[in-house]
Amino acid sequence: MNERKFDYFINGEKDKWEVIIGLEVHAQVSSKSKLFSSSSTQFGAKPNTQVSLVDSAFPGMLPVINQFCIEQSIKTGLGLKAKINLNSVFDRKNYFYADLPQGYQISQYQNPIVGEGEVVLDMPYGTKRVGIERLHLEQDAGKSIHDMDPENSFVDLNRSGVALMEIVSKPDLRSPEEVNSYVKKLRSIMRYIGTCDGNMQEGSLRADVNVSVRKVGDKKFGTRCEIKNVNSIRFMEMAIAFEAKRQVELLESGKKIDQETRLYDTKKNTTRSMRSKEDAHDYRYFPDPDLLPLNLDKSLIDKLKKELPELPDQKKERFIKEHNLSPYEANILVSEKEISEYYEKVIKESDKKLATNWIIVELFAVLNKKNLPISESPISAKNLSSLIKMISSGKISGKIAKVVFEKMQNGDRDPNQIVEKEGLIQQSDPKELEQIILDVLSKNQDKVTQYKSGKVKLFGYFVGEAMKISKGKANPKLVNDILKTKLK
Amino acid sequence: MSKISELSLTKIVNGIKKKEFTSLEVTNEFIENSKKSRKLNSYITECFDEATKSAKNFDQKKDFKGLLSGVPIAVKDLFCTKNVKTTAGSKILHNFIPTYESTVTNNLWSQGAFLLGKLNCDEFAMGSSNETSFFGNVSNPYGKELVPGGSSGGSASALAAELTPATIGTDTGGSIRQPASFTGTVGLKPTYGRCSRWGIVAFASSLDQAGPMTKNVEDCALLLQAMSGYDYKDSTSIDTKVDNYSSNLTEKVKGLKIGIPKEYRVENMPKEIDDLWKSGIDYLKDAGAIIKNISLPHTIYALPAYYIVAPAEASSNLARYDGVKYGHRAKGKNLNEMYENTRSEGFGDEVKRRILIGTYVLSSGYYDAYYLKAQKVRQLIKSDFDKSFNDVDAILTPSTPSSAFKIGDKSDDPVSMYLNDIFTVPINLSGLPAISVPAGHDKNNLPLGLQLIGRPFDEQTILNLSLAIEKRANFNRNFKNWWS
Amino acid sequence: MSIDKNTVKHISKLARISLDEKKTASLSKDLTSIMKFIEKLNKLNTEKTKPLTSIIDASLKTRKDEIKDGKIRDQILKNSPEKNEEFFVVPKVIE
Secondary structure, three states: OOOOOOOOOEEOOOOEEEEEEEEEEEEEOOOOEOOOOOEEOOOOOOOOOOOOOOOOOOOOOOOOEEHHHHHHHHHHHHHOOOOEOOEEOOEEEEOOOOOOOOOEEEEOOOOOOEOOEEEEEEEOOEEEEEEEEEEEEEEOOOEEEOOOOOOEEEEEOOOOOOEEEEEEEOOOEOOHHHHHHHHHHHHHHHHHHOOOOOOOOOOOEEEEEEEEEEEOOOOOOOOOEEEEEEOOHHHHHHHHHHHHHHHHHHHHOOOOOOOOEEEEEOOOOEEEEOOOOOOOOOOOOEEOOOOOOEEOOHHHHHHHHHHOOOOHHHHHHHHHHHHOOOHHHHHHHHOOHHHHHHHHHHHHHOOHHHHHHHHHHHHHHHHHHHOOOHHHOOOOHHHHHHHHHHHHOOOOOHHHHHHHHHHHOOOOOOHHHHHHHOOOOOEOOHHHHHHHHHHHHHHOHHHHHHHHOOOOOHHHHHHHHHHHHOOOOEOHHHHHHHHHHHOO | OOOHHHOOHHHHHHHHHOOOOOHHHHHHHHHHHHHHOHHHOOEEEEOHHHHHHHHHHHHHHOOOOOOOOOOEEEEEOOEOEOOEOOOOOOHHHOOOOOOOOOHHHHHHHHOOOEEEEEEOOOHHHOOOOOOOOOOOOOOEOOEOOEOOOOOOHHHHHHHHOOOOOOEEEEEOOOOOHHHHHHHOOEEEEOOOOOOOOOOEOOOOOOOOEEEEEEOOHHHHHHHHHHHOOOOOOOOOOOOOOOOOOOOOOOOOOOOOEEEEEHHHOOOOOOHHHHHHHHHHHHHHHHOOOEEEEEOOOOHHHHHHHHHHHHHHHHHHHHHHOOOOOOOOOOOOOOHHHHHHHHHHHHOOHHHHHHHHHHHHHHOOOOOHHHHHHHHHHHHHHHHHHHHHOOOOOEEEEEOOOOOOOEOOOOOOOHHHHHHHHOOOHHHHHHOOOEEEEEEEEOOOOOEEEEEEEEOOOOHHHHHHHHHHHHHHHOOOOOOOOOOO | OOOOHHHHHHHHHHOOOOOOHHHHHHHHHHHHHHHHHHHHHHHOOOOOOOOOOOOOOOOOOEEOOOOOEOOOHHHHHHOOOOEOOOOEEEEOOOO
């Protein structure tokens, strides 16, 4: 159900403009050791403690490739429905920087390991297909720290040599919202497969954003600018918005866009040109002579294909079919592997419809408020399942369940225990309820008369009173039924 | 009784085993010789105290199981040696002390040898005369004013002057074979991938190979055996069995087919070189080999292709010398300035030339015209050899287009220096094994070498053929000691 | 193809090697001479030839994903001309 049309345009002084965006996402491969050396990749270690002689480019050092990293990139490619290239080449990308000890980065230029693929997004206005140009493996660089000393920079090579998958999209994205969705989908796919943890705060996922604009109706692409190293989705959205507006203003005032690299200033919410423009990088790519070409056997690809878990798109289709979910609901429940696992645990023993609602509405509200991922949920799937079972069996009402739900959060308490301890079991004995209702009616004779002469709204009042007396424990349906018969 | 240092490596190893002399006696003699020969400038770093300790240690433990048990060996200063300064003949590494040992030198030490010292070489192995070293020129024992060849010039001169019983060098375009030819010694460049490159200061990754430099062919086989082997730390190292080159060494080469490539008969070839070649053919005929004329049509393109590929790879390999992690660092107001000054101060002229050419041929717009083209030419050159080896078992050529020239003769024109490598370079481009064996003299009594080229991993055949030549050539290193 | 002084300046910037005027001039001469020598290759038609992709007829050897290295900070920093206990120290980068 498409609620709205795509509507992200820049309304310039003269024309209506659309924004063309392409992303180069750098995803750190989840592996124990680095791409071409055996040092650890763990985040947060003391400076220069995860550095080998190879990582720091000592004379005579040589690269040896990590088989697992190759497999992780193949799996990611399969998750992107992409072509796996059985023959690929590692090239040297030559440039100088303090965090690049070799003076070159081992990457892949003309023959990457993965070719064209696709990612499908569910936008409010319909399905959006985003083309993947390629995925290649490359080394990450180290880190330079510029703010610890006024005259010097400090270099930490822990990250130098960690395996990165660079995923290049086609220029198919058209709005910050689409970029948001794309990055989340990409992240979700990789987390499902287990090839990248997508932890943007730790730098496992970063993106270079390419932005250009063109008048609506134009076919040609405009000159693009690259905004480098944006490390949160929110910043990506803001940077795109600023950059698109900047470009439109320039073009409408008759100026040209310089093709350049820019940095996003998170404090000012602006992009600015990187000063070293004159040294337009000439990377002088050539095949790395310390490595041989990578020739993969189709049997490996087939084996890895079999090892893939059910991916978000597949799971979504299955959820819709098997669990009778709406696309909207299914989307949310598959958006993270952990959420789908939680859901599937809960519905093992409890009602699907209730489970869907309680997770998407109630649980997510709590997680959002406390800023927790579902893996750190204060309520376990098991206990939520128990709660839902009690609702289904009528042991407690939906309203009471919300109360129990709150109390459960304090240490993931067993709802059965809470209900027992606090006597919250729903009052469903018809005899007892009848007594309460008769009590209410007898105390409100005048209102009964008014109801019988047409003031039907008073029905709610009687229900309310009955609930009050029963301290909310009365089974609402039964109250309704009994009340109806008594008011005839 | 001849001095120990006049003996071959093989005889020294056997002598130590048979207890005819101790490792200490051997070591002391070579140290004495070396100390008296500083005029040659063969050494960059002397490790005499350490060597003496090792010798004493050896004599105590008496472990004779290795191929080189108890023998002191000096090596080219391109091999990283643990806790011993390694300079690559360059100012930019003048104070670099590796905390690790190269695989090849480690292989030698595992066979019972120990380090005598680090030998002079052209800076970063770039040169054919040992005139580009930061640590000064090396003299050829054949004459003070003569170059020993390069880049393994210090190795060749130390070997010929008997300052070390044997040595190892590296060969990227002829840097073992050419100095061997210039000093009347034996030098072998193994098949690419035969010896590990791990821990060797890299010049051109697809061309570099470490190899033995010895006084005779028997020693060469022994040392090759000790050095060779698969190394998982080098992705270009090949996992094939190391033959027992030493015990399989034989003069029996009857029936082997030897190719004589007509393209190696270059324009204005000195008559002496041509005569030497003819003698080589005769020696092998005498040994029962069959001589065949062959054609390697793309030979003339080898040197230009080499001077694209080697500098290109070098320009990238030498980017790590930036003053940040090790070596020389110059002052600079900011990072870029520091880089530029460090590398400007740290690299000599020839290295600068090659880095710039390499940078140029890889730069935007030129990759196809130069580097890619050179790699295609390389394929053609390799195919020439592959085709020939369908008809012949080895190929015989001269090693160098002349004997040792004078220091300073070719320093004006880089290209004239490059022409020294005309016979050796095609072999590096093709990854084949080749050996230079001393076979004659020119009219000035300077040594000349013959080169034998073999099939991939068929070092045995070229060793055997060299032995056959050696036995017939009766070459003697007959220079006078002018330096001590 | 002649390598003029401006080209020399450009490539020396890419290669991070500073050169004075005299050096630039002499290198222009040397490099032009070398390029002339190299251009002999233009005589050869290589249109139909595939470039050499590896001398070795073997497949790229791979290694297992195991942590076998690192934790050698002292060794790593030992040879650095400027360092402190934890980092390599370099002059500031201008950006």
